[in-house]
Amino acid sequence: MTGPVPRSTDRAAGRPGVGARGDRPMAELAVLLERACAAAERDGGPLVLWHRATARTWPGTADVADVAAWERVLRRVERIDVPVVAVVVGACSGPALETALVADHRIAAADARIGLPRERGRVWPGMVLHRLATHLGAARARSLAVRGAELTAAQALRVGLVDEVTDDPxxxxxxxxxxxxxxxxxxxxxxxxxxxxxxxxxxxxxxxxLAACDAELSEVDRPTRVPSRL
Incomplete structure (x- = not known):
């Protein structure tokens, strides 16, 4: 299976991010995405994940250690303290789909098509299934996971898999x-x-x-409270 190559910055937006082009092994993709996360944290983000037409084949030449490393970097994206925005153009599968699912906001071009990666009649059983079920519910995710179905951009918008569809990503x-x-x-x-x-x-x-609220209150400037007089 093969997948797209991230680049360290998204040229169109001038922001830290990754873009899809060509074919690279899963291990190399993980390293490039890790670098993009570091750049976003250094520059203050947002992290942009821009994906152009990719095949539905994934993960290429890899072993379970590579899969674990890839999942660790996806978890880093989920935990990064900057906004994460994904843009999908054309076919969205493999690493494009996996990284889109960890984004905070997903933009789909009108020609986008979303489906799970597969090869030789087998659908990839990675954590992408867990994230799909979280986003869609198990019933809706089942047609993608069991039947290998593909969603158009309009269908993905209707079920909440993307946040907007546009002719101008x-x-x-x-x-x-x-x-x-x-x-x-x-x-x-x-x-x-x-x-x-x-x-x-x-x-x-x-x-x-409550812990999050306490931390937030400590970060926000609050006016000094003057004790009321009875």
Whole structure:
């Protein structure tokens, strides 16, 4: 199986990120994505994941250690304290789909097609299945995982797999980056709370949310409270 090559910066947006072109092994893709994360953290983000037409074959020549390393860098993306924006153009599968699923906002070009990677009639059983089920629910994810179905951009928007469909991905990306610029910090915390919500009930989640609120209060300038006089 093969996949696209990230580059260290997205040329169109001038932002730290990765773009898809050509074919590279999973291990090399993991290194390049790791470098993009480091650049986004250094520059203050956002991290842009721009994907152009890729085959539905993945992960290429790899062993389970490579898969584990790839998953570790995806977890780094999920925990990075900058906004993460994915843009998909054409076919979105393999590493393009896996990185899109860890993004905070997903922009799809009108020609985008989204499906799980497969080769020789077998669908890749990586953590992409877990993330799809988290996003779509097991019932909706099943047609992609069991039947190997492919979604158009309009279908992906309808089920919430992408956040917007556009004929001008670059303009949509610029608008999202501008909106993200109005926020400062706390991205990793809010993302973690949302990701954990599906697997925790209210009582289990309360302590984590209270801790996050306490940390947020310490970061925000608050007016000095003057004791009231009776």
């Amino acid at each position: 670059a303009a949509a990306l610029a608008a999202v980056i501008a909106d993200a610029g109005a926020l400062t910090g706390g991205f990793a915390t809010r993302r973690a709370l949302l990701l954990d919500a599906a697997g925790r009930d209210y009582a289990a989640a309360l302590a984590a949310h």
